[in-house]
Amino acid sequence: MTYxxxxxxxEGLVFCSDSRTNAGPDRVxxxxxxxxxxIHGDRQLMMVTAGNLATSQAVVAQIERDLKxxxxxxxxxxxxxxxxxxYVGSLSLREQGKHRGGAVGGGFNAEATFILGGxxxxxxxELYMIYPEGNHITASEQYPFLQIGETKYGKPILDRIIRPATPHETAMRCALVSLDSTMRSNATVGPPIELLFYPTDSLSNTSHYYKFEENDPYLVKLRHSWDENIRxxxxxxxxxxLVFGADI
Amino acid sequence: MTYxxxxxxxEGLVFCSDSRTNAGPDRVxxxxxxxxxxIHGDRQLMMVTAGNLATSQAVVAQIERDLKxxxxxxxxxxxxxxxxxxYVGSLSLREQGKHRGGAVGGGFNAEATFILGGxxxxxxxELYMIYPEGNHITASEQYPFLQIGETKYGKPILDRIIRPATPHETAMRCALVSLDSTMRSNATVGPPIELLFYPTDSLSNTSHYYKFEENDPYLVKLRHSWDENIRxxxxxxxxxxLVFGADI
Structure with a gap:
């Protein structure tokens, strides 16, 4: 799984992703x-992926090949x-099509989902979620975030905190908390966690990026504080x- | 949907449930x-249901008929x-079997899931979750809760707070918060919310029970406090x- x-x-675009993939329990x-x-000074594009790893790797490879x-x-x-x-939607559809019918037995799924921003x-x-069917949606005006993979555990905190005017440091911290809540409730989402902020109009890749390993001191501190603060x-x-009276 | x-x-058993059902968007x-x-002084049984309403109603009706x-x-x-x-599992299977093959077109699902305790x-x-297939599981020793329906939004707070030794007032409050987080993130889970505590060995139905309507003053207060405290x-x-330096 993925989140x-x-x-x-x-202020710009924030991306946060886990790094665990599995193809069966002994292939994590x-x-x-x-x-x-x-492309410095001209365009910056960021993409996160969920679903079939072969499909998403093939899409990324094709994007790079087409560029080259x-x-x-x-x-x-x-x-x-x-x-x-x-374009990402059509590459994804093409790649999924290659493997359709190749499955021995049920349970094979070549679908992949992407979030593309830049x-x-x-x-x-702009920010888009690209479905396995190749079509895409943007984030809503009021709740300007998109999620893919194991999305539900980490959604309530985003619903409460994230708005278009939220400062980027707050939004980045919220994304990390959302990831961490998900890792706690679902063992198939795991570190390292990558976090990136692209500031509007910077058009460069000197943006804020950090990869948090499992025992990163900040991540440990964040997790500990969040647990304590939530309690x-x-x-x-x-x-x-107040409802049942003093004898509850 | 349901949660x-x-x-x-x-100290005993806690049950908490929403009350929204839908059979298509115009039948909420x-x-x-x-x-x-x-059965006062002898046995007390509580059951919550999720899934197909016809199946769960038929199961409850058959339980009552068998008793009578x-x-x-x-x-x-x-x-x-x-x-x-x-017994609940076999009633559920029998009821689902009646309607198998009766569906015009796809999308019909007679499955229902139950949590039975008492x-x-x-x-x-004892506490059991009964799957649509008729088999059942108990709650785990370390995380002694079971959920049915739209379970994920409300799971992180239960993971953090609920242990076997948790006082019943804390557990009841935690169940309400879990329901409320779910209602916030999923419009198909809705009030009234029912909350019940059965104290171990009481064997009577004079236990703590309350039905919270949408604008129940306690529920409004709880929701407001939780939002403020989470922020x-x-x-x-x-x-x-601490990670990016002062220039973030």
């Missing part, structure tokens, strides 16, 4: 799921991030004696 | 999903709660400047 979240703030590995394509071979459409030629989202000079930053938050809730 | 949670404490209704069977008609096996005759879990005189309180808990986390 990735991307946030579209007024770590792979980076955060990919970056940079200067294909008819490639990241350098696109005028809009939305066009790149279409900015092309002259345009605004205190919970203990300070109004007691049920 | 129900049941907790097995040293409220039904109690918390059922109680009481003093069937060969009924709640009064069982020696163990586990035998009643088997105590029979001379035995300990404070979040704001007091170590800042990311």
């Amino acid at each position: 990735c979240v991307a946030i579209k703030l007024n 590995s770590t792979y980076s799921k955060l990919h970056r394509f940079s 071979e200067d294909a008819e459409f490639n990241l350098r030629k696109a005028s809009y991030v939305a066009d790149i989202a279409d 900015q092309i000079k002259g345009g605004d930053p 205190r938050a919970f203990n300070e809730l109004p007691p049920l004696s | 129900c949670v049941a907790i097995k404490l040293n 209704s409220t039904y109690s999903k918390l059922h109680r069977f009481s 008609e003093d069937a060969e096996f009924n709640l009064r005759k069982a020696s163990y709660v586990a035998d009643i879990a088997d 105590q029979i005189k001379g035995g300990d309180p 404070r808990a979040f704001n007091e986390l170590p800042p990311l400047s």
Whole structure:
């Protein structure tokens, strides 16, 4: 399993992803799921992936090959991030199609889901989730985040904290908390955690990026504080004696 | 959708359930999903349900009919709660079987899931989750709770707080918070919320029970406090400047 979240703030784009993949219980590995394509001063694109690892690796490889071979459409030629989202969707569909019918027995699933975000000079930053069917959606205005993979455990804190005007440090911290809650409740989501902030209009890859290993001191501190603070938050809730009386 | 949670404490059993059901977007209704069977001084059984409403209603109706008609096996005759879990499983399977093949087109699903808990005189309180396939599991020793329906949003807080030695007031409050987080993140889980505590060895139905309507003053207060306390808990986390330096 996987869990990735991307946030579209007024200040820029935040990406956060885990690195665990598995192909059965004895094949648990770590792979980076955060990919970056940079043309300094002109365009910056970030992508996180969930689902079939072969499909997502093939899509990333094809994007790079098209760039290198200067294909008819490639990241350098696109005028809009939305066009790149279409392109990723069609690469993904093509790759899934190759393996359809090749499965011996049930349970094989070549589907992959992507979140693509970035900015092309002259345009605004954009953020899209690309479904296995190849179509895509943007983040909502009110709750400007997108999630892929094991999304539910980590959603409540994003619902509470993330808005377009949220400062980037807050949003990055919230993404880490969301990842950490998910790792606690689901063993198939695991470190390292990658965290990246792309500031609007920077058009460079000198942005804030950090990879947190399992025992990273900040991550340990964050986890410990969050556990303690949540317990205190919970203990300070109004007691049920307000409903049931003193004899509860 | 539905969300129900049941907790097995040293002090007794806690049940908490929402009341929203839907059969398509224009048929959203409220039904109690918390059922109680009481034979004072001898046995107390509580059950929450998720899944197909027709199946779960038919199972509850058959349990009541078997009791009334003093069937060969009924709640009064069982020696163990586990035998009643088997019985609920077989009633559920029988009911689902009636409607198999009756579906016009895909998408019909007669499956239902149950959590059954209670105590029979001379035995300990027991808690079981009964799958649509009719088999059942108990709660784990370390994390003594079971959930059915839309379970993921509300699981992290249970993971953090609920242990066998947790006081019942704390566990009841935690169940409410878990329900409320779920309602916030999923519109198909909705009030009223029912909350019940069965104290070990009481063998009576004079236990703590409360139904919270949407605008119940305690629920509004709890929701408001939780939102405020979570924000404070979040704001007091170590800042990311510890990782990125002061220029973040």
